[in-house]
Amino acid sequence: MKPYTALLTALHGEPGLRPWLALLPEQLSLALDLDAHGDLARWQALVDALPGIAAAGVDFNADCLRIGAPGDTSPGQHIPCALINCGFAPPLPAGKPPRSGITKASGEGWGEGNQKNAIYDRAQYSAIEQALRQLHPWRKGPYCLHGIHIDTEWRSDWKWQRLAPHIAPLTGKLVLDVGCGNGYHCWRMLGAGARRVIGVDPTLLSVMQFQAIKHFAGDHPVDVLPLSFDAVPPDLNAFDSVFSMGVLYHLRSPIDHLLGLKGCLKAGGQLILETLIIDGGPGQILVPADRYAKMRNVWFIPSPPTLQGWLQRCGFRHVRLIDVTPTRTAEQRSTDWMRFHSLADFLDPGDPSRTAEGLPAPTRAIFLAEKPGG
Numbered sequence: 503m504k505p506y507t508a509l510l511t512a513l514h515g516e517p518g519l520r521p522w523l524a525l526l527p528e529q530l531s532l533a534l535d536l537d538a539h540g541d542l543a544r545w546q547a548l549v550d551a552l553p554g555i556a557a558a559g560v561d562f563n564a565d566c567l568r569i570g571a572p573g574d575t576s577p578g579q580h581i582p583c584a585l586i587n588c589g590f591a592p593p594l595p596a597g598k599p600p601r602s603g604i605t606k607a608s609g610e611g612w613g614e615g616n617q618k619n620a621i622y623d624r625a626q627y628s629a630i631e632q633a634l635r636q637l638h639p640w641r642k643g644p645y646c647l648h649g650i651h652i653d654t655e656w657r658s659d660w661k662w663q664r665l666a667p668h669i670a671p672l673t674g675k676l677v678l679d680v681g682c683g684n685g686y687h688c689w690r691m692l693g694a695g696a697r698r699v700i701g702v703d704p705t706l707l708s709v710m711q712f713q714a715i716k717h718f719a720g721d722h723p724v725d726v727l728p729l730s731f732d733a734v735p736p737d738l739n740a741f742d743s744v745f746s747m748g749v750l751y752h753l754r755s756p757i758d759h760l761l762g763l764k765g766c767l768k769a770g771g772q773l774i775l776e777t778l779i780i781d782g783g784p785g786q787i788l789v790p791a792d793r794y795a796k797m798r799n800v801w802f803i804p805s806p807p808t809l810q811g812w813l814q815r816c817g818f819r820h821v822r823l824i825d826v827t828p829t830r831t832a833e834q835r836s837t838d839w840m841r842f843h844s845l846a847d848f849l850d851p852g853d854p855s856r857t858a859e860g861l862p863a864p865t866r867a868i869f870l871a872e873k874p875g876g
Contacts, residue, residue, distance in 0.1 A: 770876015
């Protein structure tokens with residue numbers, strides 16, 4: 503409960519969320535019951551043991567979401583910045599050779615003074631990295647945390663680049679992110695000016711990853727709750743923007759999900775919906791007989807006109823398709839921070855346009871829609 507104290511206090515100032523506030527303490531207590539999940543106590547201990555390091559700065563608009571800089575850890579032995587490979591290592595002044603233990607690397611906005619500060623306590627640096635690695639697998643990102651590059655399975659920044667130019671401004675807005683994973687996009691929403699972002703995701707490992715990131719980022723109005731969307735009370739009519747990305751195809755009742763998202767929105771609020779689609783006309787839907795790309799929990803993959811019809815049938819207006827992008831192995835892949843199988847293992851090795859089951863390979867669409875009124 504401790505990580506959510508500030509949120510629970512702040513929600514008293516959000517009249518539209520008071521019905522949820524009445525339920526939230528008990529919901530969180532049940533979700534974070536250490537006896538109900540075998541690994542939760544270990545993950546929580548890892549997060550609790552992370553050292554307190556004041557970040558020199560944060561950049562929630564950076565594609566590799568930046569928290570701190572390589573020189574923020576306690577002074578000690580030099581560590582080659584280029585080995586970190588996150589793009590934030592300081593450049594050397596022109597014509598000067600590297601100092602002992604520092605490797606030349608590219609970067610921007612670093613002067614010679616910062617170069618002199620780019621040093622680490624080797625034991626502390628190693629302890630932080632190893633703790634973060636024990637929260638494997640890292641699926642959403644990337645993150646650059648005090649110079650540690652967390653190279654996640656997904657290049658989630660690419661999705662943000664596809665949608666950010668099209669959505670309604672988030673400045674000063676209250677935002678809900680459904681199925682947010684470890685909260686990468688929540689931070690990007692905060693960077694875009696949202697006054698508060700609430701993410702919900704029932705995957706406890708993802709929630710612990712978010713808590714680790716927030717430990718270093720500091721106190722910001724962004725939270726990831728260890729809850730499914732079902733825990734959000736119906737018809738709150740409270741959020742200015744609601745995101746649901748990578749969720750719809752996992753649900754046995756997509757229409758109920760769309761209606762639930764609509765109920766969360768204020769009149770005139772915007773839904774940002776991203777999901778798998780197939781090429782086809784109105785009424786066409788792929789219902790996998792068993793697995794899709796080796797996933798068991800894929801139920802309905804509509805064509806864009808079909809999904810547009812669903813949204814309109816649910817009462818949304820101004821429905822717009824803003825992007826259709828095939829998912830490539832450059833965007834979703836195994837990395838040192840996610841060592842399990844990834845997209846390349848889920849496709850037909852002889853035909854990457856088909857899944858391992860012979861179905862059309864993943865293509866994702868982003869729709870915008872508004873709730874009437876306002």
